[in-house]
Amino acid sequence: MESRGAQAWRWLREHAVNIVAALVVFYLLLPIAVILLFSFNDPSGRYNYTWVGFTFEHWAHAFSRPELNEALVTSLKLALLATVISTIVGTMMALALVRHQFFGRRPANFLIVIPMATPEVVMGAALLSFFLLIGTFSLGFETLLIAHVMFCISFVVVVVRSRLIGFDRSLEEAARDLGASSFQTFRLVTLPLIMPGIFGAAMLAFALSIDDFVISNFNSGTTVTFPLYIFGAAQRGIPVEVNVIAMILFFFTVAAMGFATWQQRRAEKMASVRPEQEAGIGVAVGAPAAT
């Protein structure tokens, strides 16, 4: 018989990893809880740092600050455009890198990894040097868009290529055997199957863009994005509405992620129909498909 103490000790040892993991999850979510909590705060002064009292006021008037709204709209427009451009361009690059053997693969790969291995402050500073010295671009929305597309491309390539690497090429061969042109094959077979990857990449690009502060801070001129607004407001006190809008963005992203996961499951189902049917051939010809 084990003593009670030894039992407790054994339980603790068996579950130690899970306990630590639970603590880390708590740690990861703590600031989000604080942001949510302080979106209901009713601060007495301009500073939203200490808890005063509970109010729905700021949720009811989330969009009551014109400057903040303007910054948010700028950020959304910027993120949308940067996402569309970087997703198209990045997906093309991923297709080239996974599907083709060609001269110049190594430097192309290198060119894609390097921006991810460069600190943002260096990228921001380099772009600002460039814009200052060539003088063709005036700092503002245009230069922000250039910068955001630049740092999103690499991430899009990485996400899409990971989807392409696990791709079952025989599905495409089947389409070609059935007389589809290469364009039809791409549109009707390849694209739907890699769509979850592309969608995931687009979401990542959007998140990176809408959240970017460092590079934007260097290249924004007088244009104000959502993070730049927060940075500017930090000195004179951040309005509670910032927390409210941050939480609204949070819930939207969660919803989009849920949608992406659902889509991915669907695509996986689509692609997994084949091997199961194959296994069924000869055993139960004509039996209804299991999935």
Add this chain to the structure above:
Amino acid sequence: MSSLRRRLSPYFLLGPGTIWLIVFFVVPLYFMAKLSLESGAVGSLEFDWNWSNYSEALSEYDTQFVRSFVYAGAATLLALVIAYPLAYAIAFKAGRWRNVMLFAVVAPFFTTYLIRTIAWETILSDESPVTEFLHAVGLAPSGHILATSWAVIAGLTYNFLPFMILPIYASLERIDVRLIEAGKDLYASAAQTFLRVTLPLSAPGVVAGTLLTFIPAAGDYVNAQFLGGAGNRMIGNVIQSLYLSQADYPSAAALSFVLMALIMIAVVIYIRFAGSEALMGEDTV
């Protein structure tokens, strides 16, 4: 004709992205290099191979350089210690909780970086329960955490933690469980199995996570700005203020270059050590 099209199509696919990255990433680095060797004030900058920008910037800001690497190193180490158990739990123990836990890992990314950091300002402020608790157990003897090195390191650790967790999780998840079982069958203790089977097999994830945490942490200035005091400025803060407030472009460019060069050296050593697949997935190069 068709084979020519096949041979050219990768270049067509690569073209737009490559041009974008060359024009707006590589070329700007060239311009920054040029700027770092110029002398004079704004408006009358002249290129004259002025290497003293480098020596002057380095001797003036060596403390911030060392501090950046120490902070980033400490944050990376802490992140590794925190991330590994969670990644391990998600990969081997979470069961049906796996997706919930993965969600918790990426959830911080869904809120704005600056607001997250400002939330830590609230959490670590003198009146907060967290600070009071740490004070009570003797971990914060002065009763202050904000405006100390620890606050900055804590902020860096938190903000880049997901970059450590995800690659470690990815490499743990790929491990063939039979290898771990084989270790046990051959009478290795749990600790031995972990040290000689699991840990080495997860090394690529650890290396990738270390890089992905260290690189942005070393260049960061947001955490030092919000959580640190005047004595906690990092090299990123210096570069930012030289560029944007003091308009001392040559020094700022020189510092950016040194920062980038040091980080590149670290990356190259790491890639030599671990293979590039750690960063880019199996099929690279």
